[in-house]
Each structure stands twice: as structure tokens, then as C-alpha cells.
Amino acid sequence: MKVELQNITKSFDKKTNTIDNMNLTIEDGEFVALLGPSGCGKTTTMLMIAGIYKPNEGAIYFDGEKVNDLEPKDREIGMVFQSYALYPHMTVLNNIAFPLKQQKVPKKERLERAKEAAEMVQLGHLLNRKPSELSGGQQQRVALARAIVKRPKLLLLDEPMSNLDASLRIEMRAEISRLQKKLGITTILITHDQEEAMTLADRIALMKDGRIVQFDTPMNLYNEPDNVYVAKFIGTPPMNLVEGKIMYNKLQIDKQTYPMDKSRFHLEHGKEVILGMRPYDIQLGWTEEIRFLGKIELLESIGHSKIIHANVFGKRLQLFAKQDFQAEIGAEVRFSVQPAAIHLFDKKTGKSLRKAAPYGDEMFVKDAALQ
Amino acid sequence: MKVELQNITKSFDKKTNTIDNMNLTIEDGEFVALLGPSGCGKTTTMLMIAGIYKPNEGAIYFDGEKVNDLEPKDREIGMVFQSYALYPHMTVLNNIAFPLKQQKVPKKERLERAKEAAEMVQLGHLLNRKPSELSGGQQQRVALARAIVKRPKLLLLDEPMSNLDASLRIEMRAEISRLQKKLGITTILITHDQEEAMTLADRIALMKDGRIVQFDTPMNLYNEPDNVYVAKFIGTPPMNLVEGKIMYNKLQIDKQTYPMDKSRFHLEHGKEVILGMRPYDIQLGWTEEIRFLGKIELLESIGHSKIIHANVFGKRLQLFAKQDFQAEIGAEVRFSVQPAAIHLFDKKTGKSLRKAAPYGDEMFVKDAALQ
Amino acid sequence: METAGKSVPTIPGNTFLYQLKRKLPYIISYGILAVTTLPVIFMYLWLIIQSFASNMKYGLIPEGFSLENWEFLWTNIVYKGAELPSIWTATWNSLFFAGMLTVLEVLIGVMAGYALSRLTFPGREQILKITMILHAFPSIALLIATFYILNFMSLYDSLFGVVLVKTALQIPMTTWIIKGFFDDVSWDLEWAGLIDGCSRIKVWFRIVLPQVKPGIASVSIFSFLSGWSEFLLLYTFIVSNENVTLASFLQRLTSDPNMVNYGVLSAISLFYLIPVLVFFIFTQKSLMKANVGGVKKV
Amino acid sequence: DGEESSGGQSGDDNKIVIKAQTLGSEVTRVDNLVEAAKVLNEELKEEGEDIQVEVEPMYYDGSNEDYAKQFMLAHQANKEPDIYATGHEHIGWLADGGYILPLDELKDSEVYSDIIYPNLWDSVTYKGQIWAAIQDIESRPVFYNKDALKELGWSEDEINSLPERVKNGEFTLDDMTQLAEEAVEKGVTEYGIIHRPVEGPDFHYMAYNFGGTIYDAEENKIVLDKEATEKQLSYFAEIADKGLIPDNLTQMEWSNIHRTVVNGKTLFYYGGIWNIFNWGEDDYHEEVGKVDGEWVREHFGMMLVPAAEKGGKPVTLSHPYVYVVSSQTEHPEIVKRLLELVAAPELQLKHAIDTFHYPITKDVAEMDEFKEAPALAETVYMLEYTTFLPNHEDFTTYSQAIYGAIQAVELGKKTVEEALADMETQLKNDLGDELIVKE
């Protein structure tokens, strides 16, 4: 099912718009992730697609047909609520079987399918428990099974795995992905786990304050962020951002200048810009073209590697080192970046200066400055 | 405050033990993370420490004082619930100020401190909202602020950041860490985010089925897992595990043999073992001593790098490649591991064969076999 | 919106029939409400008209408008040769009695309801069962026996005694209702309160109680109502004359079926309705807003 | 003031408080006692006694049963009034229950000597003793519609002499029925006869009228006189059969009864003299609204209940109201003196005029002021034909039973025989030993 949102606006208090003139098109069978900071309107968007909330303005189309007045029950969706919303009076099995019951699936088949779904989320042994007797993660899995069991045309997942441990999460991801592919279910996933979004989604819509900032494939979002906001948001640890100024095709930061690739960026003399570098793109040692010298401020161990927090130009940058990297706090550290791996943004508008970048409205002016 | 759990047992239905003879000592001012699969009893343990549940057997000591019969209110704890448990009838501000009110903090100071805490979790602009008007992540942040505001002696955090986006989560982590260090609050954190556990915790207690499997520093847990269960659980993507057999100091897998370091492992001829290798430890190409040849089954892009799923001995192993790695599905791939980076476990008991590994009971027999 | 070109729309959302079907339950429910409510509205409309009409034709058509029936508001009625006490005294007494009863009943009921819902102690089911079965005794049958108790406790002819009796008669109901509401409060909330430094009682009061506001709304309206209209107990157990309530005021006006002035009676019963009406609307408005959210409720 | 026990002394030592209670609207019943206390105080002063008597009036509104119930309970709790005004039929249980004092000496006291109707003392005699001071008395006449009679062609004279003819036994119950039939047939009035729509004393005079009795004073037992009862039931069956009464008379509202009567929709109405007072209270008449005594006398006449047989004695029924004295009173002597003083003519007169009742002594009936109240003065003769309810404590049971039977035959749900048989079984079951069945 193709889902289109056209100029959707939603307000809870008639003063501020929680969702502000949103446009979004999700192709049939596509897997889209909604990403964005807490409170930006992801859940609200999803609930509008589900038909629970009605948009104040704008229209929603399913397969080209306007569905603003279609009731949720007729939209053939499955949904995991952020709050789970399990039926407290039903057992796990009945919770899962409930959507099937509504489809008038015969009892025997219904229970079989519900059991199957429960097995899938590894709850086969808890079928007769009430939700209140489950752990948080188990509840969430019931919600997941309930959403999937009826094989909906549109699957809405609002943080479906936030309370699951890593290995379970990976398994669940695989299951969702398998099912989605197999049945061609159009799926929208809200998640805070970028890796989840990256691995599962065909495209990611990054939201901010009720608007979509960029809607693109995970790789493009990662590699070619349209603006500094996206750049900062996507990728953990976040992209390192440093302010500078364009001086005749070069970038000047704190007296130092760096050559810039004119074919990649619009370089305007005197423009204040922001330089972005992903921690993963930074190499220890001056092996690449763009070179920095920093002071180690903190050395963090995260299992497979270490994160160096280094002070450069009074700003703290992060980069990775091997797990066996040893250094004193305060020691000097040299590092460098390939010119191809850097990002450049207009400081005033926040827009990417990349030549291929689309020029849109200037909505991010106020956020462009780095806090 | 030093927290000790001695032989704690808890059962909900009098048949099975949800928590089974658990022992745990947390030093004063220590930051401990509780890790474990969904439903293993983390929340239950925490609720017992909080005094909500009484253990069926065993004793809990705070600073050497038995507190089994101490009421929760007298335990001076702050807690974030997995379900948030905000007071629905109070505004954000009052929710946060509530613990202070119980401590009879004068109104003015109370509101000030509450506001400060709200600012800390970036909710300063929503002070007068009711919880029902907040997004999931905002609710969770209120819960966090409420737990922290009274500067408890013991801080219990049950998935405090599962609904926050990456950048916010990093900020929150830093705040918690700062506060914890500054005030020396003993803290217990339940999380499914291993990175969170790794970066924040002094020690991690890994649980399984109501027991603690290993309780150690993050690095030790990662580098020296006591058994295959820990090895598999810690680290994402999880450690690659392959079954084999010891043949005179060598490891034989599927006709191939590999030399093993006798000084590191107890090698017993004929013993069935499990070989473990972390994806991060595997190098592309035969640069290291222990070499494998695999077939690429799947190539996953995760922003900064790619994950290769390769089939070796009919098993699927995962390893990392640079983002620019290109290959056909089905192509052959060579990779290798340093002998120092491998792990070896007894297949029957699941225990590590590492020489320094402690020998405990054989509780993991049934789980040792790889599914 | 009819789509002319397409044969069968895949999404039924835009056909007229679908919209009709969607709205049908609502139309039907409004219909049912309207039809069933009409006679009630009619009855009370008639009561209002009667109180303002100087005479009624065919039993329902007013002839002339007058405020004569409402004179009791500013003068004391002289009925059958005796001057009745001021209506305001009666109103005040009724308010006092109903208020006292409501407070006592809701307080005790809410405490007991909590205990029965959320504390574990032996005999819980038995207490519930016994209180229910007690209700099977017609309260009038208990009058004589209750009299002996009151007399024994020197509470006969005391307002306080009547309040106690009335509370005792009502409290099982309150408790039962409120217990159901407590059952649905999320345990996490109570846990959170305990950890935030409340004792169990304080948690009950500060955290759990606000969650059962709709329940409190319903029990308080019923206890206020029953206090407001209480007649029999006061009438039976109070000898002294000073405690006239609105119910007994009305009773005086109807005590002699030969002498009932229906116009005045209508006016007074309307007057009688006002405070409960206000109380009802107030409780409904402020308490029916249930608190949900902030907890993942299961 | 729960502290103050009945008749107890409060404040200064020489003040005696006497509580007196009455039911319903006729407040002069106790107010007169307050007046009497003033006189008593004068007398006491003259006698040199250093005491002051104060009567504390208490007014009760409600049913007879509730009034009685309250007295029972209050008596148990020692909070009852010293003087309790009630219908005479209650003295049975009051005496049996030891609630009240016998007052035999009152009969001999001077004020009560010229009693208006000698048999009146019977109404307060129980088990051979007198238990109460009679307070007032009334009668229950039949109202007839003068306008309707005129329309039937009766002359003014004929109309006005009807009560006399009834008194003499010339105009019988059958005549009344026939006349009613005629009126209905000719369409002069919608109904022929209306009686009270609820249970009450009116029905019992019929038993006496048909030569029966309902009470055996010697044995102190209720009597079911089957023969008379059968006639009684037949009478009601007949008027119903003939369509003289509204179909659903026994379900009608009192107010609608009044409307029907006042608007002249019936020829006869078994009423009570106090109804004249009622009709002045509300807008019952469709045109005139409230009607006064003059109007009533213009349009209605009042007569005794015609005798069942030609030449027989017509009947009516009185329901004397009495004062009884609590057995727990601390000042029986004072109370008795009050009860003598309250029978003073002026007080009686006030009560009679105010509430449409008869006085209990002849001297009051002779007074000019009384005679100026024509409706009272013209009917006071009826007392000579009056009957009473028995003082038996179970009388309500009987009363309800007979009412049920009447209702059944009127509605045609039972034949007279069935109704009588059912009534007999019911009474036997309910009353047991307390019942004598007279075949």
C-alpha cells in the first residue's frame, strides 16, 4: 500500500502546530523509518496515518485514495504502540489473537497463528499470562506479535524494540524484515536506534519540530546530509562540527587554513561555514590531507575500540582508536581526514554547501548555529 | 551506600523462582549495570532492592545494615521505572518536585531544584503539561528528572533512556555520570544498550534466568567472558561462535585444524569446544594467524562501515569491512584472527577454557549448545 | 465523492454508503437517546410549567403565568394554618446533613475500598460477601433494631446518630464501587510514590486517590443524593422539631393528601433539585476527567 | 435539647415544662394547651403555688402510622410528649402497651359534664376504663349536588328538605342509588356517586348501616359480620355495576376527586365536613378556582348517609380526636388540670371554627359564634347518628381487608361471594384469636 501525506497539519492546542505542513510519500512495500528527536512528532504522525488522530489540515492517501474519513479499523494496519496498549484483561494468547478474531478467522486457525506469532517473539511459554505478569520487554514483544499476526497491509511500529536486549533485538529485526519482504507490507518504523533504522529501512525520514528535514536512503542520509541538523543527528558518535570561514576557496579555522574541493562545494569567499567530520572518518596520524593536532581530553573504552575526545580549536572532537591505543590525558594527538570525507554547511542557513544538495526553504536558520 | 544481596530468592507463583539464590555486592559510590535478556529478572531484582518486593528468602544489606523490613520510603532511593510511572494528575513540575516535597524541602527551593532538574532533561518548556500530553521520550525524561532531583543515596534506573534519541541519550548519559560522580551516588542501571552499560558502568552484572552469570568490569566482560553465554550476549554484533574439537593442542573444525595457544587455554584432547571470535577482531584478508575462507551471504551497510555475513563451515559469521568494500553475494572472502583475540569454551558446560577463568558451578550446561 | 471512472474503489472510505455506515452507530445511538429521553424531558418540562402556571388545562396546557408558587423563596409558607419554617433553614439543614454524610461516607469508603482492593489480609472476600449480604436486609426492617442500638448509645434524637446510621447503611455500596476503581490503578504508580518517600498511607492519599476520581465522583453523587433526600431515618430517629430538612419540608406539604397544592409542590421540588443538580454537574465536570497517561498501563 | 427529659424541670426549679404533640394541620389542638397553661398559671398563683407551667408544643406531619411509631420509639427512649393528641382508635394499643395513663376521673369533671353526645365517652373507653380526654369530633356527611338535582327537576324545597328526609329514614340508600342512576342516565352528571379513593373510616359506617358490627367491646375482638359485610360489598358492587362511580375510582388522586366533585360532575359524594375547608385551598373549580363555604353551601347540600332500609336510622361516622397522657409523665396532676382547662368553651370554639370540627360540649354548640358557621351548625345534629371506629389495635388489618374487598368487587375482579370468602381467610390468618366471625 502506498501512503501519501499531503500538507498535513496537526495541532493539539490550537496555538502551535505539532505537525506542520508535512508531506511524505511512502511507496508500496517500502520500509520507512521515522527518525527524530524526542517530542518532534513521530508518534503523532503515525497516529494520523493510523486514523486515530485526524489531521487539522491536509489529506492522507492510501494507494491514491483519500482516507481522511476512513476508520482505523478499515485501514488494515497493524501497530505497535509506544505504550504497548495491551489489553489488560486478556491473556497473551488472546491479545495476539484479537486482530484475527476481528477478521473472523476461525478459532482453530486463529489460535494457531497467534501461537506461531508468540513463538516468533519467543513468548511461547507465557501464553496464558496476563500482561501485568510480564516483564517490560515481554510486554513489548506481545505488542509486536499482535501487530504482525494479522499480516496487515501497513505496519506501524512505534519503538517496537526499545526494551529488548541486543541479541533479541537482532532476531526480531530479522523477523520483521523477513516478514516485510515476504508479504510486501508497507512498514513505518519509529526508532531511536539508528542502527536499526539504517539496517531495516529502505528510506529514512528525519523529522524535527513537526517537519521532515530529509527523506532519503540511509546511506544518503549518512553520507550526504542536506543540512547540519541531519549531519549532527545521524551517526553515533555524532559528526564533529567546527565553525570556520571561507577564504578564497580555502577554509579558515582559527588562523589555520585548509584546502577545499571546489568541485564538491559552493565556496563563497567570506561565508561563515561549518565543517563536519564523522568520527569514523578521522584517521589517527597525519595520513590524510586535512590534518589536525589536538590534545586528548578523555579516553573512553567501548569494547571493540576506544573513543578519543580531543580538544582542537577549543572544541571537543571525537575520534576512534583501536582498543589497544594507549595515551595520557593531555597528550598531543595527530589526526587527519580525507577531503572526500568532509562536509561543509552554511553557518547561517545550516544548508549543505555540497553542489548536488537540493536547495529548499530556509527553515533551519535558527538552529544552524552550534550550541 | 554499599548494597549487598545475599542469597536472594523471589518467586511469583511459588513454583518457579524468578530470582534464584542471587548474590551481589555493590560498593559505595559504584555504578553497576544490570544486563540480561528480556524477562531474566532485572526489574524484579531492582524492585527488591527498592523494597517494593520482599525477597522470599535471603537478605539485603545497605551499608552492612539488614534492610529487608525497611520501608521503601526510608531507603533514600531514586528510581526510574521501566513504565515511567509518572503521576498522571500532576504537572511535569509537580511530578519532579514530588520527592522533594516528601523530604519537606521548602517550597521555593523545591520548585527551583525541580526546574533545574527539568532543564537538565531539556523539559524546561513543558513544566505545566500533564504527562498525558507528553511524548514517550518526554515522559521518560520526566521520570529521570524525578529520580535524580532528590539526590538519593541509591539511584535505580530501569531502562531510563530507551525512548530517547541518540544525541539526547548521550547528553543524558553524561549528566547522569557527572551527577553520580559528583555526589558519589551508588547507581544501578538496567539497560539493553550495551554501549550505555559499557560507557557508564564501573561493573556490569550479567543476568540470566534469575541468576548472575558474571559480574565484572565492562572490559573484562568483553574481553574475558567466563562462559559462552556472556560471550554471546556482550558485544554487537555478537561474537561469532563455531563448534569444534580439540585434537592434541589443536582445534579441529570441519576437517581443518588451527593451532591453539596452550598457555592461554586448558586444552584437553578430544574435548568438544566452541570457538569464539568477535566481528571486530576479524580482519579481512589472511593477515593474521588463524585464517578462514568464507562465502559472502549478505552485505549490510551501517553508515560508517559494512557488515559481511559470511558462510564458513555452514555457519554464518559476521565481520566488518570498510564502508567502501564492494563484493558480489556468493563471492569468496578471506579473513583471519589473531590467536590472542580468540575465545574458547567447553561445549558441554559452556565455561571458558581460559586458564585464568574461575571455575564455578555448572549451571549453563543446557544452554551451552549453540542453537 | 463518487469516482466515476473507477469500477470498484479499493478504499471504501469515500463512498457515501461507507460514510453512512460509519456514522450509523452514532446516528442510532443519538436516536435511541433522544427517543428514550423525550418522556423524561417531557415530565420535567411539565413540572416546570406547572410551577409557573396559574392553572393547567387538559392536564398539560398552562393558563397564565404566575410566580405565586415560588413565593416560598421569600416568605414562609402558611400551610394548613401553620407557618412552615423558612425554606432556607431547611435547605441549610439538608446541605449540612448531606455534606456531612458525603464526607464521612466517601472518606471511610475510600479507605476501606483501598484496603479491600490493595492490601492482603485474611478475610477480604468474606468482608465483601458479608457487606453485600447485609444489604439484603430492607433498611426499614432494621429500623426497630437500630432504634435499640441508638437508644442504648444515647444517640436517639441526635443528628450525629442518624448520620452514623445512614453512613453505615450506605458504606458497603461506596466501598464496593470504589474498590473496583482502585483495582485498576497501576501498581507502578504506587511503587513510584513509595520510592519517592511516601508512606503507604500517603501514597494512597496523594497518588492513588487522585486516580480514582471518577469513582469518587460517582459515589459522592450517590451519597450526597441519599443524604439530601434522607427522610425516613431523620423522621424516625429525631423527635425534636428543629431539624427540618427539605425532604421533611416536602413531606409536610404532602402529608395530607387532601390538601396538596401541586403548584407549590412543583416549585419546591424544582427548588429541591437545584443543589443536587449543581453538585452533580460539578462532580461530573471536575472528576470525570480521568487521569491517564504517564504510565504504561497493563 | 436532648438533655431535657420529658416534663423535666429546666432552668429555674419551679418551671415545669409539659410537652404536647399533635399531628397534622389542626395545630389548635396543642396551641389551645398553651393557652390553657396561661390560665393554669393564674390559678396556681392564686393557690400560692410557686410553680410555672409551660407547654411546649410539638407538631408532627406525616401519616397516622408514622405518628404512632414515633410515639412508641420516643416512649422507649423517654423522650415522648406528656400529652399526645391522637385519633381515639389508638387508645387500644396505647393502653395495652402501657404507654398511657387511665383518665377515668375526667369523665366526672365539670367541664366534660355537658358532653355533646352522651355515647362519646364510649369512644375512649377501653377495657372498662377511660383513657383519654376527647378533644374534638366531626361527621362524615354525603354531599349532594344541588344544581344537578335542579336539573333533574327538583324544586328548591325538595332539594333543601333532603337532609331531613334522610334523617327520618324516608330517603334510603336505594333511593340514593336510583337517583344517581337517573342523573347519570339523563346525562345530568357524569357520575352518580364518588367515595374516597383510598382506605379509610368512611367504609365502615356501611357495615353499621346494614345492621352489622365490626367490634365486640366485651371481648375486645374484631368482628367479621358476614351478613352485613355481604350487603356492604353488594352495595359497592351494585353502584359499580350500574356505572355510577368512575371505573377507576380507587386509583384516582385525591385532587382529582376534589375536582370531579367541585365541578359538579357527580351527584353524590361521601365526604367529610372538613372538605369544605380543602376546597378553599386550591384552584379545583375550573372557572371559579378556589371556592369558599358560601359557594359550597349554594351548590351542595349535606346529608347523613341514608339508612339501608326504609324507616331505618341513617348513619355517619365520627372520628373523635383525643388527648392521652404518657404513663411516664412526671406531672400527671398538672397534666390533668390542663386537660380540664383546655376544654374551655372559647378554646373549643376557636378550634371548631378554624378547622371545621365540632366541639365536644353542648355549651359551645349553643354559642352564637358557632352558629355563625352555618356548615358546622347545620350538621351538628348528625352526631346523634354517629358511629365510631373500634379501639382495637389490629383494626387497620380489618380496615385494609374490607377496603381490598370493596376494591375487588368494584373493579369486577371478584364476585361478592369470592371477595367475602377471601377476606375471611385473610382475616383469620392475620388476626387469629383476635377475630370473631359472625355467620
Next chain:
Amino acid sequence: MKTVINKWKLPAVMLGPFLILIFLFFFVPVILTGILAFTNMDSAMNWEFNRLLNFEKLFSDPDISLILRNTLLYVLFTLCINVFFGLTLALLTTYFMKKEQFSLLFRTIWMLPRMTPPVIYALLWIWFFDPSEYGLLNGIRSLFGLPPVNIIGTEPMLIIILANGVIGASFGMIIFSSAIKSIPEDLFYAANIDGAPHWSIIKDIIMPAIRWPFMFVTLWQLLSLLTSYEYILLITNGGPLNESEVLALYSYHKAFQSFEFGYGAAISLVLVVIALVCTLILWKLFKVKDMIGPSRID
């Protein structure tokens, strides 16, 4: 020792006032009334035991079978109205009606009968159905030239069931409404998304959530109806010819009109036995035991 005290302190505090009150003013009177049933106490108020005489008298009463039949009809049908119509009203005003002002309006209208003083409410019905042409119904009929009818006389049970049904329905309405209001909104969302039509939401979401109130209202109203007589007393007084006499009213008539207190108590006792049986059956039927869960704070 201290833990023992701590364990019992809370239930004792919370339940204490409730238990004391119930014991003194409900339980003891019930026991006394039970004893009273074996005496022939009459207006003299003496406790004279007469063994089982009262019961013998009751069972040989010629009207008893009619009265029992009436009681059964009355309780059964009124209960149905009370519970189901009350539920319907609650659903209509809370689930179907989205505008809170409208719900409040309708709820208020349906509360009016209960708020009206019983005397007046009864009069309203009597006026409405008065058999004379002055009655409202007959007034309307006469406008169309129809003869007056006497519904109270011919169908007294119908009128009584309706009159009591209307009163009782508001009880269920209010309690169910509050309970429905307490259901977290996201459950409805989830059910909507799971494709549940209205009836399924009612059956699967609302009904389980209001199971306790539903059961309470049914049980409570059952017992209330068994023991209620007030409106019957006022509207038909059991008549005509005992056709609308029910056991409770009979007890009242015997105790407070004939002053056979002992006999009246005996009738009540029979009533209680009937009620007891009903209660126990329903208790099992509703699985009340399951609804009494353990405390989740140790």
C-alpha cells in the same frame, strides 16, 4: 513482633472505621432483627418469643403466592432495565458521544428522576397516568377524543417496573460511565487498529474493564430491588388488590401499618434468605473471587 504490628497496622487503620460502623449500625441491627423475627412484638414493643409462629403465618397467608410472583416479576424485569439500560446509557454517553457537554446533558437528564424527591417522582407518575380526565395521558387522549384509560389500575406491575427501572438505570449509568472513563484511551486506539468494530470494542475492551462495577451493580440492584418498596408504596401502595404488592412492601405494611414488628421482621428474614441464595449464585457466576487480587507490595 514489630513486623507483625506493621503488617496489620495499615489494614487496621484503613478498615477500622468501616468495620466498626458496619458492625454497630448494620450488623448488630441485622442480628437483632433476626431475633425479632421469632417474637410477636407489636405496638407494645415487648420481646415475646413465639417460636416459628410468624413463619407459619406467612406460609399460610393466602396472598403469599401472588406476592412472591410479583416480587419475582418485579425484580427480574426491573433489574434488566436497570443494568442493561444503565449500561446502554453509559455507553451512549461516554463511548459514542464524543462531545462531553452533550454527554453531561443527557446524563443529567437521566439523573433527574433519581434526584427528584421520591414523593414527587411518584406523583409525577400518578399524575401522568391518573385515570381521570385530569391526568396528563388522559388529557392528551381526550384531545384526540379517546376515552380515559387507567393503566396504573390495569397494569400496575408494568408501571412499577418502568418507574423503578428509570430510577435504577441512572445508578448503573453513572457508575459505568465513570468506569468507562477510567479506561486508558490507547486501548481504544489499539482495538480500533486491530479492526474491532463497535460491538467488539464494547464486548472485549469495555466490558472486561468494567467487570467489577457491572457485577456490583447487578448484585447490588438485585438486592436493592428485593428489598425496595418505596416507589411502589407511593405509586400503587401494592394495589390494586395486592396486584403490585411485593415481599418487601408486605413486610413494611405488616411492620409499620399493622405494627406487627415481629411478623414484619420474619418476612424480612425470608427475604434475606432469598437474597442470600441469589447472592451466592451470582457470586459464583461472576467469579468474584478472581477479582480479588493480591497486593503487589510486599
